[in-house]
Amino acid sequence: MDAYLVAILTTAAIYVILALALNMQFGLTGLMNFGVVGFYGLGAYSSGIMTETLGQPIVMGMLAAMIVGGTAGALVSLLSIRLSGDFLAIVTLGFAETMRLAFNNEDWLTRGPRGFLIMTRPVLEGLGRDATAWFILGVFLLVAAVVFVVFNRLAGSPFGRVLRSIREDDLVPATLGKNVLAYRLKAFVLGSSVMALAGSLYAHYVQTVTPDNFTTQVAVLVWMSLIVGGAGNMKGAVLGALVVTAIYEGTRFLAPLMEFLTPTQVSALRFIIIGTLLIVVVRFRPEGLLPERIVARPAARDPAPG
Amino acid sequence: MQLILNAIASAAVLAPAAIGFTLIFTLFRYTNFAAGALMTAGAFAAWQMNDLGLPIWLGGICAVAFASGLLMLSDRVVFEPLRGRSGGTLLLVSIALSVIIDNVIRFAYGTQIRAFDLPLRPPLTYAGLRFTPETLSVIGISVVATLAVGALLAFTRLGRALRAVADNPSLSSIRGLPVPRIEAAGILLAGALFGLSGTLAGLDLAIEPNLSWALTIPVIAAAIVGGLGSPLGAALGAVIIGLAEELTVAFISAPYKGAVGFVVIALVLLLRPQGLLGRAVERK
């Protein structure tokens, strides 16, 4: 039971990181990025290639992931940043799908559907199995905490204010002297490089990576985390990721209860529940569990009344 | 030449759904990502009827009716309460719906590939081209359906009413048009087209839950290339997408066929957002 809890928390940490990254792009800046898994997968494979094929230490892998993810994010941005809402979603979805096909096809690089085996783990040598699991969890939680602190600070800063204003109306910030395209690019790249970082962590945790790990269904889970938790609010993103992971993992417990169903059916049922929940939340509580706070931040409140 | 024939066959499968997609877009101003799932639902409905002993053409009619009803149900339950929201929200919800429908199908039928109960006939050859009799039927049915829908939209009162409501719902309402009923008619028509495309896909390709994924993007691409808001454009767009896919298979590499639709969408949106025949339609 204990080991299972550690596993769930480790997965939750990855989703927290992904949700925080998507929040930077969508929650703050209004960029509908449905290509989450494209960057996630790029990070996983880049890190794997760096450590396995090129024999570098894991930190280099994580770094490589972020650089590749950031660069890919920049390219996708430059191509599509002028597109609005739903069309940006479709194009980024296309990016993710193209990546998946590339992962499958370019198997000289990625070992394709056979799976890329990754031996390097983010642990110190010589720890026992339980200790290893806890150590990995610790590393993941540390990364998640760092991402949270950095992104939360950005969200509450004047930089975040500009991002939010772009989300609301891209003309007003422009007429006030803000380079809207540059801000969108930065927000997107911040998000995409962190998504790739999450991919790197994931790869070194599960140790076998196949293109089928990076499907749209994963993207749906990340989006769901944000919608349920509260887009625009970093704490909301964290909460949403925890809730969604709980629901997703929790529904695994359905399996023994419903022995008359095949594994395919149980898996299908889980996604039916997730999809329905997403629609229900969008309909009845679109701002999520922790809505974005509108009041001016404490740093700006000066002691003497104006 | 074989390439062109294959392209037209693909286009024939896509065209009705592309028209349906563009109808939904012009009426309600959002991209309905569940198009592919509805097509797959139609394909399975047709297959189920066929499996129970009905001939394929009857199964096809059932598919059309089923998909039509399913889209109507989806609209009432999911999309209508969210009418005022942004296009992005509606897209997100349509993706969720797509996941639900796909997984219901997977729940009911598993993941194995099925096919219609057809006598195995060898491919025909004519003027150096190879094709199956099914391909001919698919192309034929699609052409007839496309022309019929085109005629409906261009020449009948319903068609004019649909175009009026799509252009300006409030004005149409003031002028006395029964907007909700016209919208409902549009939904039923779009659903029917999805069902038809699904059946054609079942004839031409295979019937399995993954179908929706493979079909959604080409359908959306066809509608966007042709110009959102133009049914004729959607049909033309289908041909272009069919060609693009076949060219990719021929000159780049077959597995990337699925990416072509996206590339085309990106190019069109960047270079000529109104597509070939569309007007610049305002989106939410």
Place this chain on the structure above:
Amino acid sequence: MSVARIEVDGLSKVLGGVTVVNNVSFQVDPGQIMGLIGPNGAGKTTMFNLISGVLRPDAGKLRVNGRDVTGLPPYRLARHGIVRSFQLSRELDRLSVLDNVLLAAPSHPGETLGGALFRPFAVRRAETELTRTAREMLALVSLTPHESKPAGALSGGQKKLLELARALMAGADTILLDEIAAGVAPHLVEEIIAIVQKLNRDLGKTFLIIEHNVGFIRALTSRVVVMAAGELLAEGSFDHVSRNPAVIESYLGQAA
């Protein structure tokens, strides 16, 4: 002779097949309060859009402070010292009223990525300082009690006042006001007139004002430019142009 703040030189714009602005030329000198008037559909807001870079002209040149800025995007024009309000007020609905005004502050160190991450003290200092200024702006337009509310919750007239506060906060030399008095309570219109006059007198700010409110125009402007059907019809003091038969004709023709 000092360089004009804004020089519009033969600007033309075609929208949807219609020539909305047709070869219009005029200039706004430093320290002037100039009116841009004309019947509805004359192309006034389009002219504002051209001057602020929201639209690119199809022909002609735009100069700000003597430099050719034709075709620059809005954020670059803003940096040349031009700020504008919007006729249909565009509020950043989910930001607080205070944040709306703070956004207008030019060169805030916290708005860059590097600044936000690595210079917390400088950012905090700037934010405190600018918040004080922003509050002064809000007090000027009597919006202080609403400071923490989401801007979307304001009434139409209040949104106009927020537009003004934002434009003032930007600290630009040249301020374009598009029907700033529309929908605002009369006593506040008086206040706006006083604010504009004060800024013009004490700080030398230049204004270009679109307005239908005759009293507003007469009280504030030293010179007006009349547009009708995309063309420049007349130029001169308000009293002068209001006697111009062509001008009267264009307004009457519109009222009919």
